[in-house]
Amino acid sequence: MTFNPVLSWWLLGPLAAAAVLGLCWILFRTRAQPEAAQPEENRAWLFRAALVLLLLLAASRPGLPGGAVQAAATNLNVFFVVDTSSSIAAEDHVSADGGGPRAPRLDGVRADILAVARELGGARYSLITFDSGAAVRMPLTADTSALETAVAVLTPQVTSYSQGSGVTAARTVLAERLAAARDTQPERPRLVFYFGDGEQTSAAAPRDMRLDGSLVSGGAVLGYGTRDGGRMRENSGDVTRPAQTYIQDPATGTDALSRLDEDRLRGIAQQLAVPYVHRLAGDGPAPMLRNAAPGTLERTGESLNGRTELYWLPAFAAFLLALRETLLVSRELRDLKPARQQATAGRGPRT
The missing domain is CATH 3.40.50.410 (von Willebrand factor, type A domain)
Incomplete structure (x- = not known):
């Protein structure tokens, strides 16, 4: 397994560490909530943390070495x-x-x-x-x-x-x-x-x-x-x-x-x-x-080590998690709309 990150490691490393530390802190804070709400809240934040970590993994561009390609430059x-x-x-x-x-x-x-x-x-x-x-x-x-x-x-x-x-x-x-x-x-x-x-x-x-x-x-x-x-x-x-x-x-x-x-x-x-x-x-x-x-296009005559890109796997998994979050937020907004309408109707017309 090789990595070819889109950002320098000195940027990706702190971002990954911050994501892990942030998750630990949020999970610690949720323990102060009522016990009935803790499992659901913990699960929601675990999904969000997984989304961030998958994006960071995709940004590191993992791949499998193998084969060779001819170098070209234009x-x-x-x-x-x-x-x-x-x-x-x-x-x-x-x-x-x-x-x-x-x-x-x-x-x-x-x-x-x-x-x-x-x-x-x-x-x-x-x-x-x-x-x-x-x-x-x-x-x-x-x-x-x-x-x-x-x-x-x-x-x-x-x-x-x-x-x-x-x-x-x-x-x-x-x-x-x-x-x-x-x-x-x-x-x-x-x-x-x-x-x-x-x-x-x-x-x-x-x-x-x-x-x-x-x-x-x-x-x-x-x-x-x-x-x-x-x-x-x-x-x-x-x-x-x-x-x-x-x-x-x-x-x-x-x-x-x-x-x-x-x-x-x-x-x-x-x-x-x-x-x-x-x-x-x-x-x-x-x-x-x-x-x-x-x-x-000028061929250089050099041969470069080839690799099979695997970044799309964590990127696709992150897309699925992001889609899940989008659906949940959309559902919550849809549920809030009738409540907002009822509250507005309850206040009656202004005079």
Whole structure:
């Protein structure tokens, strides 16, 4: 068994020690409660402590050594900028002939990110998402497993939190990350791949995406969807309940449609000085990279010891425990609502 932690041991060690000491202290405190409540309270905190320890174990990245892989290096930093507003859930990602299922646009985005990563093996990747604001979901890393995990958990913005999306909302965050990469590793070209549909629903006008010419070395703006548009399923934020209903258009009372705006996407591509490519289901990676200036992958000739990653086992167990906690909290909130309504009714109207 080997470990390749995502944080230094001097950080993981104290965190694990603090979790154990905190559990011991909480269990000691619960002994002061009535005996009838102690077993249930102790069990709840044991589950929570197990959740923390499993996360720490996953962060240590355990694995089994074995095999060998050829070392490769490419002199690239790749930034994936992904629109995660509600429109990315529109179900109009279709093939060139229009046949087959109408998949959500996000399915195409996920597939294309991983396809680019496979073609640019050995590069370092960063993932930035945006809707009404922007966030760095993954800083620059050469860990493709981390990229795959980050892409797999991408979801559209929770519908009830939507405040309108801006197609250039990621500009400031992207510029900051590009500048930091240029200053620390000026020898590595920086590619930007922008994934979106060009739909602007924010009241504020989109900002200009032009950046310092030394920041962007290449990349592409990739468009998803159709001009006819597609319906969008609501995202309630509840991972236990798949989306069943579609977002409604308040003006008509019918299912809202999101339509591809290629003119806006071409404008963003022009400002970033990269090509624009419309993506359809089943398209290969070549059009995304044809004019993206990806550079070349250089084989070093070295052999590195291989390993089988096992971090996903404790991570999956932690997910199950977190799901349990979510369900318990949801149940408690549901039970509190009738009591709150009764208390409000008992006070009567104010005069």
